[in-house]
Amino acid sequence: MIEVGLTHFLIVSSALFSFGIYGIITRKNAVMVLMGIELILNAANINFVAFSRYLNLGLSGQVAALFVIILAAAEAAIALAIVLNIYKTFDHVNVDEIEKLKE
Amino acid sequence: MDLTNLYYSLRLILPEVIVSVALLIIVIADLILHRDKKSIPYIALTGMLAALAFMITDLAQQGFAFIPSKSQHMFGMVAVDAFGTFFKILIIISSVFIVFFSNSSLEIQKVSDRIGEYYTLIYGMILGMMFMISASDLILIYLSIELLSLSSYVLAGFTKLRDRNSEASLKYIIYGAVSSGIMLFGISILYGISGTTNLMALNKFFQSPELNLLTLSFSLILIFAGIGYKISAAPFHFWTPDVYEGAPIAITAYLSVASKAAGFALLIRFIRTSFVAVVDAQGNWILFDFFDWRSLLIIISILTMTLGNFSALWQNNLKRMLAYSSIAHAGYILLGLAVLSVHGLIAIMVYFLIYLLMNLGAFFIVMLIADKSGSENIDDYSGLGYTSPLLGVALSIFLISLTGIPPTAGFIAKLYLFIALVDANMIAVAVIALLNTVVSLYYYVRVLKHMYLTKPSASTSSVRAVGINYAVVLILTIPVILFGLYFTPILEFVKNCISILSI
């Protein structure tokens, strides 16, 4: 096996990104779509931290990753509040069955 | 960054500081005033007017704020310039109008016990938009987009009164979170290629000869997907009709004007700062030739215009029709960007100023009618011109202006756009835009036909605008006519504001 380098981390992050996109496309439950979004954000974070280390960019990538983690927390809070609201209104959270707004 | 630099930076972003302080005052006021929340809209209005006063008096101020201490370059995170201040003034003006809209709107009055939270979220949107307009660093751009988006997701579903409110906020947050996640991934790859997130440093980086074009294109596609979602450009516009229809109409009006303006200002600043190698004597931008920018922008704008206009033809719901019309207008504005010169920039800024007035006006009248008659369907507009004369005339003026027929201001906006296109020898594109305007005539005039050429039915109500509503209608209608005839002040104002800080 080759020595672990930048590309190894990038393969992990690109795989996580692809899993996230797959999760968003295929899943019907709104909370599952949120999990896919969290995977995408984690993939971007791994990119930031890995570039920051292997390209000798100081700690700017890590600070960016910190900001993204904080933002993901705020976004998850609002997303789940909206999902709870949907559940109260429609009694289920399948995104493709909520189609009241039509042409 | 030492203290003197910090004071200098804070002085530059004084309007944003005022907005943040006003936000905190609203939160505290909401806590203190338990029963009577009548004064919160006044506090909100005061904050906005204070920020507006500072920006108007300080129009010429420019500089970089928040410069990192140990950096080799002197480019900071925030670029304060006249271009940014122009768009921030537009944002604050539309926010002031939204305060009046919310005060008159029946939907918002029904949730008046949560009015403190409502204005906190509006201020969150304002702050996010103001930083989007002047951010010069990709991290700050992303976070301010998120601040705007998070507040909008909540506001779209704020009233929770009907099913469609909740559905609008769900659709909005799913589309928005996915788009911003993809944009973040693109930003991370761009960071890896270039080693920096600052827009000016990116410009320096793009000048170096050895560039990996494939990875760069990939990351730029992802980033532009995120920005395209914000300005409702095709093919990222699918959230717009549903969200605009489901949200309370004051929020729809706000999103269609302010959020779009902030997204466009961001796009313009991004392209101008990072991708323009040199500006030649006639004011044309010469961009780095990674790909054919002009063709790409033309294709996207034609797609957006056509989709917006043709989808609006089938709509019977006024809100949805206005949503598709705003998508079409985003297409016209993108054409102004495709010119890639200073003249295009002037055309865009004039267009936005006039678009603000006419779009806000149209939404206000639709809101007044919907509050009285309970419906936004076009059939309930039959004979409205006779039952509600003032509003009928005002709505007619706004619709004619949205089409772009003289002597309204909308004609002036489109005129400048076409002049910029013809100057840049993009005749075929100008013809396509003209054809699109003709298509849009059909659906705008359909409303006029219903209002004036059909008899009032039983469900048509007679809506009167009293007091504040009357004043707002006048304030929005008169400039639309006035600027159609005497538009020199707008032109002078815009020409004073076109300086973008860049290399």
Place this chain on the structure above:
Amino acid sequence: MNIYDIIFYLFAAITLVSGFFVVSTKNIVHAGFYLLFTLFGVAGLYVLLGADFIAIVQLLVYVGGILILLLFGVMLTNKITSVDLRSGTSYIIPAVIGVGILWGALTAVLFKTSWRSKAPSGMDPTTSEIGRLLITDYVLVFELLGILLLVALIGAASIARRDKE
């Protein structure tokens, strides 16, 4: 093949296998727990990259906050008293093909790029340096995030609360 590589492959395997199961399992609660392992794996990768502070923040905020929130969301929005907790999926085959192409393209692009990577320096503790950066270079973003968190808090509470009857 030193110990660093072995630990990397271990954590990468945990992350990727759990990530795959998050999006492909039918049971929602299982998906939540697979997400837990994914986030743990990512925290381990951060440690391997020398980002000790970020790894701990990941564990505290993502695992300890966001994941718990997501599990609450799962519990509150599905009728878990019934035995079957399956969640449906749609468009599997086109999605697999599309995402497979995407991942292939992405990996090829990232592989082919000649990153100007230098040999990584030693691993120092990063907390004090990150703290310094937050107060000097990134102070605006730091304060803006404070306001963002306040607005998110107010917004989430406003949407999710029960209406006063």
